[in-house]
Amino acid sequence: MDFSDGAIEATAGPKALFFHAAWCPQCRTLDEDLRAEGAPDGLTVFKVDYDARTDLRQKYGVTLQTTVVFVDDAGELISSSVLYDDPSVASLAAAVP
Incomplete structure (x- = not known):
C-alpha cells in the first residue's frame, strides 16, 4: 500500500515502511x-x-533504499532492516520484530 500522511495512525496492527525508489532494481x-x-x-x-520523502528518511535515519522501518501506532521507530542484499518477503518476515 502506498504511504500517505496519517496512514500509520489509521492502521491497526504491526506496520512497516518500505523505502522504495523506482530506479532501484532491488526495490x-x-x-x-x-x-x-x-x-x-x-x-x-x-x-x-x-x-x-526526505522528511521520513531523516526521521528514521534511512540512508539506503530497500530499508524497511518497523513502527508502532504512533509512528515511532521500533527497528529497521536493510533488505538490499536479499530483497524478498522471506527476508522481510525474518526482520519483523
Missing part, C-alpha cells in the same frame, strides 16, 4: 515479491517514495 524485486506473495501475516507494508 522493484521486493515490490514484485510483496505483490506476488503478500506481506507476512498481519503486517501492513507501506511503500514510501525514497526520493520524495
